[in-house]
Amino acid sequence: MREKLPARILPLLYLGTAHIALALGCLLTAIWPQAVAGFFYHSWLIAIVHLVTLGWITFSILGAIFIVGPLALRMSMPARRPDYVAYAFAVIGLIGMVGHFWIQEYAGMAWSAATVTMGIVYMTIRIAAAARGAHIQPGVRLHITLACANLWLAASMGLAIAIDKVAHFLPGYILSNVFAHAHLAALGWATMMVMGVGYRLLPMTFPSKMPGGRTIYLSAILLETGVLGLFVSLLLRSAWAFAFGIISAGGLLAFGAHVVGMLRQPARAPDAASRFNFGLFHTVSAGVSLSVAIAIGLTLLVVPISARTLHAAAAYGVLGLVGFLAQMVVAMEARLLPMVTWSWAYAGSDYRVPPPSPHAMRDRLLQGIVLAGWTIAVPALTAGMYLESARLVSLGAWSLLVGVAIATTDNAFVVAYTLRANGRVSNEAA
Template sequence: MAAVPFVVGDLVDFFYQPRILALTHTFTLGWISSAIMGVMYRVVPVMTKRPLRFPRLARWQFWLFEIGATGLITHMLIGVWEPTWMSAAVIVLSAAFFAVNMLYCVGPAWHQGVSETGMCMSVMFLLTAASLGLVLALDKSYGFLSGSVLTNLASHAHLAALGWVSLTICSVSYRMAPAFLLSELTLPRVAIWQLYSLAVGVTGLGLSLLGWIGGGASIWSGIIMLAMLAYVGVLQSLVRNRRISIDWTMRHALAGVVCLLLSIGLGFSLLWIDPGSAIGNRVAGAYGVLGLLGWVTNLIIGMSYKLFPGFVVGVRERRGWPKLALAELSLLSCRPVVFILLNAGVLTAAGGLIAAHVAVAQLGALVIALGGLIYVAVMARTLSYAYRASVPPAANDPFRILSGSS
């Protein structure tokens, strides 16, 4: 977040630059993928009632991922490609270790549970996107790939952003949203077909952009658009049939859906606008901002408000540390500030990019950074109590209530 205001000016000029690539992977690997993997390590074994088959492998996976992602981002930033593809190879190995544990848990429920089916497919997309990223990095050194650099890059980006990240978010949403909302509606059967349609569309789009199949990207983009609109419809029906009021988790989810719809529109427009042109470059930049910061980041922040304090409580209980209530781990007063700053900043930055107003885009980036850094500080405080036995000052109140820790 701190780097965004310093890089957004480059994004107005051309998105395929070392600093843009490094920052994008800081978000996609360092923030988004790390958060999703952490949630899946907690949620999937509980959801499937199958503990991790190889817990030691999970430790290796964590450190390999951190080393690989840090190395890739650093060497991508300075434009040195041999260490970049070596780091990418480490990430592929880490993704394979992650897949071994996740598929052991969710594989037996393939085509039986909606969320389990979606996560099975998303883990395979993670492996595919990571492997293609390695191939693209190798190509920078050895130049063996045919086709356009931009279309090859677009294939990798969509396999990662739609196949891995968005498919996982849809799958987790189908498990979490009914519980968060206490919805009276049973998850409709269309949900599982929405996941299949998204997977088919992303596969087709990825292969089409690589030039491996014919038919054009427009058909596959249309399938993806319909699949994501179906997701919005399912989520809307759950919200409409809720039994509790909308909280900040669902506000972030709804704001994310708005950004998703806007990014779908911009992504579809790139079928007719050359991404290498001046206007195409600006649209592609806004598409990325709305997708990564508006859609995905909103969803992760919203879910983190519900999930992360509970994770910390569970860790403290297993270690025998003093119990804490969920409310004692959360600074609720900061949530509206984060929501307003993040979403106002995303819309302002995206608008500035499309209009080629650097000052407006930088203002939006500053607002995003402020909201993001406030969130980071607040959530770092919450997560820190999983690593120390001390308690927040509010926990010393003799009249405090521990019902949230049960």
């Protein structure tokens, strides 16, 4: 049984780094809201965006896959020595990217982008290879494989944009290149992976019956078709962008329909589970943000560029990246860490003493504060970016910082349970 146990140190390194990155992004935004509440294409805001997209979302996915692979995807993901090297490359590259963006030193930023790219590309190759042998629905496997392939394309495009800051070789309008890269990374990589993992993990979060059948393919095929078409059409500034935006939205709606189906087929909750499911509330909140982001995004594809549409684009980015993707990470983490902590603690007793239910490991008060922080932060940040209001941006950033700090504390308490449980077993054995 131990060979199937999720790795411990490496996923915690990734998840811990992710929390630090998001907290730093919130702190920088809270301290300098005037630098954020305005035109979004400048070095400081790009640094903060990468703390969210690379630091929080991508690092959380890479850390979670070591846990969710064995527990939910029937996928072997042991931590190997090259995986730690890849983590080091990713962390060093992230620090370098953010730091060089902050001081506007673009040659160093390009080298840092290459460093982080090597780390995350290696890890996604590992994930794609492991998914091939996983005993899961082929539709789920397709989501995971496509997400990894999209990451390779998005990382290549991002690296090209970074080098272009120094060498100036890319054709086309710079914002078109940036928008294309951002959508390929956010939709093609992060959203596709969240959907694929969500088909297995969300039923454990609610709880509900697992979806099955060929309909799972639909969200992957529609989203992939839409994302690739949107990527090319944004690069070329083509009128086809709206059509591919509709197709992408169709893929998201197909996934949303499956989530609604899960909620309509609830499974019996364990006795220790609270009636107030915080993971479910984060999921619903993320779904609302996604719905509004889809409406704004499709509108932006058909209206001419103006000062108001640029403000709307900033709000769209907040809803998509923070309101949806970043919050979906919180929703899944709420269930994932107690599950793996239970597994580690049980293994620590040589499978002799079953630990208490993972549903009883989290502090309900702390979870409530986290939910309140996110509930205040997302609307405040969205409105602040649209209205160019530094006060609203600051309110949202401080609220989110509180939510992140409390969530980190709660997670530390959950993981510490394993150490306490293993310590008790060692004392009893002595």
